[in-house]
Amino acid sequence: xxxxxxxxxxxxxxxxxxxxxxxxxxxxxxxxxxxxxxxxxxxxxxxxxxxxxxxxxxxxxxxxxxxxxxxxxxxxxxxxxxxxxxxxxxxxxxxxxxxxxxxxxxxxxxxxxxxxxxxxxxxxxxxxxxxxxxxxxxxxxxxxxxxxxxxxxxxxxxxxxxxxxxxxxxxxxxxxxxxxxxxxxxxxxxxxxxxxxxxxxxxxxxxxxxxxxxxxxxxxxxxxxxxxxxxxxxxxxxxxxxxxxxxxxxxxxxxxxxxxxxxxxxxxxxxxxxxxxxxxxxxxxxxxxxxxxxxxxxxxxxxxxxxxxxxxxxxxxxxxxxxxxxxxxxxxxxxxxxxxxxxxxxxxxxxxxxxxxxxxxxxxxxxxxxxxxxxxxxxxxxxxx
Amino acid sequence: xxxxxxxxxxxxxxxxxxxxxxxxxxxxxxxxxxxxxxxxxxxxxxxxxxxxxxxxxxxxxxxxxxxxxxxxxxxxxxxxxxxxxxxxxxxxxxxxxxxxxxxxxxxxxxxxxxxxxxxxxxxxxxxxxxxxxxxxxxxxxxxxxxxxxxxxxxxxxxxxxxxxxxxxxxxxxxxxxxxxxxxxxxxxxxxxxxxxxxxxxxxxxxxxxxxxxxxxxxxxxxxxxxxxxxxxxxxxxxxxxxxxxxxxxxxxxxxxxxxxxxxxxxxxxxxxxxxxxxxxxxxxxxxxxxxxxxxxxxxxxxxxxxxxxxxxxxxxxxxxxxxxxxxxxxxxxxxxxxxxxxxxxxxx
Numbered sequence: 001x002x003x004x005x006x007x008x009x010x011x012x013x014x015x016x017x018x019x020x021x022x023x024x025x026x027x028x029x030x031x032x033x034x035x036x037x038x039x040x041x042x043x044x045x046x047x048x049x050x051x052x053x054x055x056x057x058x059x060x061x062x063x064x065x066x067x068x069x070x071x072x073x074x075x076x077x078x079x080x081x082x083x084x085x086x087x088x089x090x091x092x093x094x095x096x097x098x099x100x101x102x103x104x105x106x107x108x109x110x111x112x113x114x115x116x117x118x119x120x121x122x123x124x125x126x127x128x129x130x131x132x133x134x135x136x137x138x139x140x141x142x143x144x145x146x147x148x149x150x151x152x153x154x155x156x157x158x159x160x161x162x163x164x165x166x167x168x169x170x171x172x173x174x175x176x177x178x179x180x181x182x183x184x185x186x187x188x189x190x191x192x193x194x195x196x197x198x199x200x201x202x203x204x205x206x207x208x209x210x211x212x213x214x215x216x217x218x219x220x221x222x223x224x225x226x227x228x229x230x231x232x233x234x235x236x237x238x239x240x241x242x243x244x245x246x247x248x249x250x251x252x253x254x255x256x257x258x259x260x261x262x263x264x265x266x267x268x269x270x271x272x273x274x275x276x277x278x279x280x281x282x283x284x285x286x287x288x289x290x291x292x293x294x295x296x297x298x299x300x301x302x303x304x305x306x307x308x309x310x311x312x313x314x315x316x317x318x319x320x321x322x323x324x325x326x327x328x329x330x331x332x333x334x335x336x337x338x339x340x341x342x343x344x345x346x347x348x349x350x351x352x353x354x355x356x357x358x359x360x361x362x363x364x365x366x367x368x369x370x371x372x373x374x375x376x377x378x379x380x381x382x383x384x385x
Numbered sequence: 386x387x388x389x390x391x392x393x394x395x396x397x398x399x400x401x402x403x404x405x406x407x408x409x410x411x412x413x414x415x416x417x418x419x420x421x422x423x424x425x426x427x428x429x430x431x432x433x434x435x436x437x438x439x440x441x442x443x444x445x446x447x448x449x450x451x452x453x454x455x456x457x458x459x460x461x462x463x464x465x466x467x468x469x470x471x472x473x474x475x476x477x478x479x480x481x482x483x484x485x486x487x488x489x490x491x492x493x494x495x496x497x498x499x500x501x502x503x504x505x506x507x508x509x510x511x512x513x514x515x516x517x518x519x520x521x522x523x524x525x526x527x528x529x530x531x532x533x534x535x536x537x538x539x540x541x542x543x544x545x546x547x548x549x550x551x552x553x554x555x556x557x558x559x560x561x562x563x564x565x566x567x568x569x570x571x572x573x574x575x576x577x578x579x580x581x582x583x584x585x586x587x588x589x590x591x592x593x594x595x596x597x598x599x600x601x602x603x604x605x606x607x608x609x610x611x612x613x614x615x616x617x618x619x620x621x622x623x624x625x626x627x628x629x630x631x632x633x634x635x636x637x638x639x640x641x642x643x644x645x646x647x648x649x650x651x652x653x654x655x656x657x658x659x660x661x662x663x664x665x666x667x668x669x670x671x672x673x674x675x676x677x678x679x680x681x682x683x684x685x686x687x688x689x690x691x692x693x694x695x696x697x698x699x700x701x702x703x704x705x706x707x708x709x710x711x712x713x714x715x716x717x718x719x720x721x722x723x724x725x726x727x728x729x730x731x732x733x
Contacts, residue, residue, distance in 0.1 A: 123639075
């Protein structure tokens with residue numbers, strides 16, 4: 001290679017570094033530009049795909065309905081709905097949360113949907129001062145971390161657990177209870193509360209793993225324990241096959257579970273016959289118990305009845321939308337607005353305490369029953385704590 | 386292409402390398418169209434990519450250089466991550482008051498020790514057997530993470546410590562809002578480790594590894610203590626895996642047993658094979674692709690992994706040796722083909 005060509009090569013890195021140095025000055029386009037009054041966004045954060053997506057989709061629909069109704073009323077000043085599909089995965093949650101935090105136009109988040117992803121993402125929302133209302137994450141520890149932005153539209157596991165225990169004692173009239181959890185932040189947390197409330201009535205316990213499909217070991221334990229009721233803390237993806245295998249092994253014990261199982265996916269997983277008679281408790285109200293025109297509106301918009309947490313998500317979104325209508329377009333103002341919120345929603349009277357929990361007197365727990373291949377409302381359980 | 390690159394004078398190559406490095410340091414600040422991820426924070430994705438590259442570099446030592454098919458590499462990654470979390474998080478019963486800078490060597494040491502413990506008995510096995518045993522190891526680590534009271538399974542360990550340091554205004558340098566410092570840190574670690582592995586590769590140790598990879602019996606006969614070198618490869622690979630796990634945990638701030646599944650372990654191996662086993666540039670590219678593509682194609686939601694999978698298949702069809710095959714490897718394989726052809730004609 002001759003000298004001239006060699007020299008020419010020298011130019012390449014020099015030119016490259018010059019280009020890089022120049023473009024280094026390019027601004028990142030996430031600066032805190034003054035948010036205009038009419039370009040506010042609220043966000044949904046939760047699973048729209050993945051194994052437990054149905055729960056997230058219900059919430060998304062609730063939020064979407066609220067935003068659509070708002071935009072129909074405020075045609076000249078619309079709100080954008082941002083959606084972050086976390087797949088309910090703790091690994092993906094931080095990156096998505098950061099993206100939301102950096103978009104200053106986002107003034108409120110409905111979610112994260114599950115307790116696990118909340119653990120991973122809520123700290124980021126807190127640092128960004130971005131207020132959030134979860135319509136479904138029920139692990140009690142979430143409100144005890146000192147996160148100022150955290151709010152929860154429903155009773156946590158400390159309310160649901162005793163209610164489930166009350167139901168097992170009073171309605172099922174079980175003497176021996178077998179408690180199973182799925183080791184998740186949510187399922188184990190809830191199962192622990194139920195165990196505590198039931199005390200000596202718990203004859204034995206076992207754990208299963210998320211994504212597990214073969215539950216024969218657990219089934220054998222349940223069978224030998226001769227329990228007359230089973231409480232399962234976890235999500236529907238595992239609960240379905242678990243019940244199927246329990247019934248397949250001729251276990252007749254009543255199956256009581258939680259809001260994570262309150263989804264048609266449970267019946268699909270278990271099969272109609274096995275799922276029949278199973279009971280789930282939920283700090284959510286049945287769609288047709290919601291006040292106002294919510295039930296009809298939802299059915300019209302999505303062609304089906306509102307699912308679990310749909311009404312709660314609708315309420316959560318409306319808190320933020322009310323704030324935007326009142327001109328709260330900065331996160332600081334919005335946070336103060338949410339903290340001071342005191343108004344009726346379709347599910348309950350909405351008022352948060354200093355830790356972001358819904359006021360105790362407003363907590364409602366319902367039980368639902370699988371009947372004829374559908375989950376139908378059963379009764380309201382009086383919260384005991 | 387490659388011989389042309391080699392013909393360029395050395396100082397120019399070094400300058401070019403530096404320019405590329407500078408480019409990567411500035412990447413999160415540059416607004417290059419189409420490259421940033423639409424849904425996820427870009428510097429956060431870049432950090433993940435850097436961690437995967439580090440994993441690729443470590444796994445390349447084990448698979449690419451020493452030829453040991455390790456399917457349980459995620460185990461070492463997990464050991465590193467949990468070391469930082471267990472000894473660093475105030476929420477853990479075993480929390481020590483050691484600073485973050487102390488936790489990293491601990492994490493590396495623990496994963497290297499676990500590498501030696503695993504390697505001791507299993508490296509006497511070869512090929513498929515080794516693959517199966519290591520696969521089991523990855524699962525053992527995951528099940529310990531799930532069932533041990535200290536690792537807390539799915540509940541996980543929150544408030545994993547981050548590297549120290551504060552900006553002028555009192556905000557932590559390695560905060561959770563701005564991931565760029567994390568990315569720069571990971572990138573620096575990657576560059577240092579790459580340099581180290583490159584040196585190792587061209588040393589006597591590296592040549593011994595290659596000899597073992599190609600024919601262990603022949604290497605042994607020629608006086609290479611193959612077990613010792615294999616164990617070294619395993620330990621060094623484990624150490625790098627532990628380091629990347631430790632970085633991952635520090636950035637994440639919260640880890641639980643979900644993060645260490647078999648699928649991720651397979652993805653690690655895919656990165657090495659896809660990019661070009663035995664070649665640092667290759668595994669880097671492979672790691673970038675497997676960690677970046679799914680985030681880039683986030684918009685496809687349900688079809689995200691389908692798109693990703695098709696991209697992988699297309700690559701494997703057109704580049705069966707990996708995107709950037711190892712030159713030495715390519716020569717060896719060509720040679721082997723040649724031999725086979727000769728044998729075939731001889732048999733006629």
